[in-house]
Amino acid sequence: MSDVPLLGAEEEFHVVDLETRRAAPEVDALLTQLDGTEFAPELQRSLVETNTPVCSTLDELRGHIRRLRSRLEAVAEPLGLGVVAAGTVPLAEMDGDAISAGARYEKMQHEYQMLVREQHICGAQVHVDVPDRDLAVQVVRRVAPYLPILLAISASSPYWNGRDSGYASFRSMVWSRWPTAGPPAHVETAADYDALVSDLIASGTISDPGMVYFDIRPSAHLPTVELRVCDACPDVEDVVLIAGLFRALVGKARADAEEGLPLPEVRHELLRAASWRAARSGLEGDLVDLVGPALVAPPLVVGQLVDQLRPQLEELGDWEQVLELSQATLSRGSAAARQRRVFGRRGELTDVVDVLIANTQGRTLRTEPPATVPSTPQLLLGYHKTDDERAAYDEAVSAGGTVLPHYGWMFRTLDRLGPRGMRAAQAALRTEQHARGVTFRVGDSDTDRLFPLDLVPRIVTSEDWEILTAGLAQRVRALEAFLRDLYGERRIVADGIVPAQVVDDAPGWSRLGKLVPADAVRIAVAGIDLVRDRADHWFVLEDNLRVPSGVGYALISRRLIRSAMPDLEPPAGVVGLEAVPGMLRSALLSATEPDAPGHDEVALLSAGPSDSAYFEHNLLADRMGVPLVTPRDLQVTEDGVYLVSTGARRRLSALYRRIDEKELLTATGADMRPIGRALSNAVARGNVALLNALGNGVADDKLVYAYVPEMIRYYLGEDVLLDNVPTYPCVDPDRREEVLDRLAELVIKPVDGYGGQGIVIGPLADRAELAEVAEKVRADPASWVAQDLVHLSTHPTFAGDHLEPRAVDLRAFVLQSQVGDRTAVDVAPAALSRVAPAGSMIVNSSRGGGAKDTWVLR
Known part of the structure; x- marks a missing residue:
């Protein structure tokens, strides 16, 4: 491309009454005060359109968009009206006939009936210069496979007629009912395209070329290619990002066509499916990679698109700006998700409208949650049932049955869903899991089964996370020092801190650990299991330093829950996992x-x-x-x-x-x-x-675990920040006698056990089980440890038609990196909460346990 192609944008806006926040058919009052070259009516009299002048740069485009939006507000506000840039407005009258004047609109109302009455939708269109119409048709075909990505970026219409539609872009669903909507036709020349339009007019389906509503098309009245797939966007920066990507896509398509590269072979049905997927979940669910096809996370899809377009973006001078805008959009999520977060605070759609009005003008408006948490939700009636459940600390519900403050907004959403909505969400969750193949297998002879995932997310407050982050980093630093020492000088053994028998007989000790270079990081990824017995007290239950699993399930759980319950949107303060x-x-x-x-x-x-x-x-x-x-x-x-x-x-x-x-x-x-x-x-x-390095297993041995607090003091010279569960090595004669005397009070674990296998919980065991484990301990004491019974905290878990308390633990993931001559330690925000079956305290999947999405607050 020798010249920078010009571009422009058309934006559609909802006009709303500032008192009721409902769509208001008052556009005529606005247009009498506005310049007709830049402002125009739309089909519904509650909609208005703006048209920017032709622009050569994204900065110029941004300036015009902001100017036109500001002008609209200046005229509307004195009339008691507001202006909303979004695919839909939450509150609108769908059964009225407030159609703009004109023979064309009147004919459309007669022909299309309900489609016209429900046309309370707004889009953002972008035009890019392509003067040659044959080339324009080629560009349309080549750009079409990328349109679902642009739709996902723009998704801003979750609410329809006062309800959550379950979609991020319900405008797309409404728009798709028009007979000429959807992916572009498979034509290759302007003559073919014009013949198609003539045939559609002759068929009586449309009355003029302007009614060809393909997601992308050669413009009916300008020498441009027009993008039509996107929702109107509250945030101006999203419009600028879409315009920048679209212009670069058009540039790449022109270059490919001029080089004679073949047209992409994408099945029309698959492209429609990809667009539906983008409309369904926006940037909060996986998108369809048409090569495969496969479901891929939006950060990867958008990142790959930006990287692919780098040559065109650099030629246009847009590279740095588009890269920055794309990263910012992925960080804050879709406008649909932001609307749901606003609604989740108080359950008021008027709050959503107020925020949309402010966001359209680039302002931030915060809505405050109610000062008090509502009375016990229906789903929590009879929540605490047994003495054991009352003894355990519940993380979301007080002993009196009221919801704790930081869970209040979540339970308002769950209560609106009710048992029926929760069951529907559970069915949707299983469908999503099947589609993605989210499975696990307990043993070699077992078949793949769906990963058990509960609908109710768990919240870890910022205060808790700060405590955990410091303690986890400390623990992994000490374990790394222990491994380097043990496979080297063995100072901790020589100094009598850890008995030689404990490490030499540990099942995880390996001579291969000695082959690891002395300066290498041995623990790149640690999975540390934590439990709590009260609000302010966390324990480390177990260290996993070999091949800890779960971080991937933490990532996919967030997407699965968002997809199954789109109206349960995490608040803005939840740390993202991208x-x-x-x-x-x-x-x-x-x-x-x-x-x-x-x-x-x-x-x-x-x-x-x-x-x-x-x-x-x-x-x-x-x-x-x-x-x-x-x-x-x-x-x-x-x-x-x-x-x-x-x-x-x-x-x-x-x-x-x-x-x-x-x-x-x-x-x-x-x-x-x-x-x-x-x-x-x-x-x-x-x-x-x-x-992770070979030989790491010696450091996560259940017997060695008892000595980790001593490792922290020995290697780091620091006070221990996270407690162990009090642990008694049966290899120690004094401790062994104490364990045998207290079998009915303790939890007894085999040193080489995993996945909850072989564990005996004394208070829940009968006499025969206790006698059997006592005999095993006496016969081979080095193979057993015992721990005090900790009443694991509980968390509300969906059980078919109600919520009930289930024991939970938390697996946190600690990463270590070599940075120069030091080792950097980071705690990833992708923690996995595991949940026990009813009546059990063992959370392992192999014993019937499941998992929860975990929301770490900033």
Whole structure:
């Protein structure tokens, strides 16, 4: 492109009564005071359209949009009217006949009946110069596959006729009923396009070319290509972003057409499906990647689009601005989600209208939640039932049955849904899980089953998160020091802090731990399990330092719950999870030499489909943008580790290990020879980084766990910030006698157990079970530990037609990265809450447990 193509925007606005906040058919009163070249009526008399002048830069376009919006408000406000830029306005009369004057509109009302009466929708259209009509038709075909992304960015119409539609862009659903709406026709020349329009007019379906309502089209009256798929946007910056992306897409399409590249072959039905998906969930649910097809997270889709368009954006001078705008939009989410957050505070649609009026002019308006929490919701009647449940601290409901203040807005939404709405949401959740394949497997002989996910999210306050973040970082720093010491000088053993027998007999100790370079980070990802027994007291229950799972399920849980219950929108203060895959990738890359060739050639190493967490492996590899590999994909030589299954032989600098150590050691590589020893030697030579390191299991042993507080004091010289559950190693004779005397009071755990297997909860066990475990402890005391029984906190969990308290724990993920000569520690906000079955305190999925989306407040 030799010249910068010009562009312009048309925006449609709702006119509302400032007193009732309802759509007001008063546009004629506005237009008498407005310049007819920039302002025009629309089909409904509660709508008005603005047209910017032709612009050459995005800054110029932004300036005109703001000027026209400001002018509208200046005229409307003295008349008691407000102006709203959104796909729909929450409160409108759908059965009226307030149609603008004119023969064209009157004919449309006669022909289309209800479609016209319900045309209370507004869009944002962008025009970009393409003077040659044959080229314009080619551009339309080439840009069409990207339109669902632009629709998702613009989604701003969740409310329709006073109710939540369940869509982020319900305007799209209303608009799609017109006979010529949707993806563009499969034509290749202007003559073909004009013939199609003539046939549609001849058929009596439309009366003029302006009624061809394709999502993108050659303009009926200008030498441009016109984008028509988007909702009107409250935020001017979203309009500017869409305009910048669209102009770059048009530029790329023109270049591809002029080079003679073939037209994209995208099935019309699939493009409609992708648009429906974007309308359904906006930026809060996965979008359709048409190559595949597959569901992909919006940050990845939008990021890839911006990167793909970089040459065109740089040529136009738009690169830095569009990149910044795209990142800001992804951070704040769609306008539909923001409206739902406003509604969730008090349950008032008038609040939504007030915020939309303010946002249209670039102002921020905060709505305050009610001063008091409402009486007990219907779903919570009879919530506390047993003495055991009353003894446990409940995180959302007081002992008297009232909702705690920071959960008040959530329960107002749940109460509006009621049991029937919750059951519908549960069915929708299962459908979404099936569509995405969100499954897990308990054992090798088990079949894949849906990951059990509860509808009611758990909130972790900012105060709690601050305490947890400090304590978790401290704990992982001490465990890292312990592993380096244990596989090195063993100072902590020599100084008598940890008995030699404890570590030497630990099931997780491995001689391969000695092969890890001394300065390497051994714990790249730690999964620390926490519980609480009262509002201000958290315990660490268990450390997971080998191949901790769950971070991927935390990521997908947020999207699944948003998709199943779009009206239960997290408040603005909830920390987003979009950055977590990047944090994981950065931790992985930090183990490589940044200046070395191919330092960013990293991969996630999995056992493959047989692994119970294979879904998560796929998800994380996709979100990190790294290949997912199995041992059979790898070849280890004297000079490095190579990925050989992709056609091109690539040397890898680091592997994110998600395969069990024993399984890795017996696995075969691409050459059908055992790969474990060769890979360990490659790690020792510094040819590849393996994270998490082999041998880490010694530090998350249930017996070693008892000594972690001493490790913190020994290595860091600090007071312990997070308590252990009081733990009694049965290998110690004095502790063993105490355990045998108190079996009926304690929880007894096998040292090598996992997934809740082998645990005996003394107060819930009968005499035979206690006698059996006592015999096992006496026979092999080093294989057992005991802990005081902690009454795990409970959280409301949906049980078919009501909410009931279920025990919960929290798995938090701590990441370590090598930064120069120091190790940086970060606690990811993607925590996973696990929930026990009714009547149980064991949360593991293998024992019938489930999970919850966890909202960490800023």
